[in-house]
Amino acid sequence: MEPRPFKAYSFVSFSPLAMLDxxxxxxxxxxxxxxxxxxxxxxWGVIELGDQFAKVMRFILPVTFYSALIYFFGTFMF
Structure with a gap:
């Protein structure tokens, strides 16, 4: 005897757009x-100021990335 087909409903709708926090x-x-x-x-040739930005970004990029990652996993409902 074949199993009867049934409809399954999800109580939580998931959209990939929900990840765009x-x-x-x-x-x-x-x-x-x-x-x-x-x-x-x-x-533009303002190399000194560009180098200062680069030095700051070497610190800010990893900190921002890991902070955003922790925030994402801390607030995202699985």
Whole structure:
């Protein structure tokens, strides 16, 4: 005897757009903006200021990445 088909309903709707958290997107946009400013400064020939941005970004990028990762896993409902 074949099993009867049944409909399964999910109580939690999941959308990939739910992963686009505004906080993480804001942090990403700020970091990307600083990187673009650094590239523009080096293109304009202001190498010293570009190097200062690069030194700051060497510290900010890893800290921002791991902070956003911890925030994401801490607030995301599995």
């Amino acid at each position: 505004p906080t993480i997107l804001t942090i990403g946009i700020i970091v990307l903006g600083i990187a673009i400013i650094e590239g523009i400064l080096e293109r």
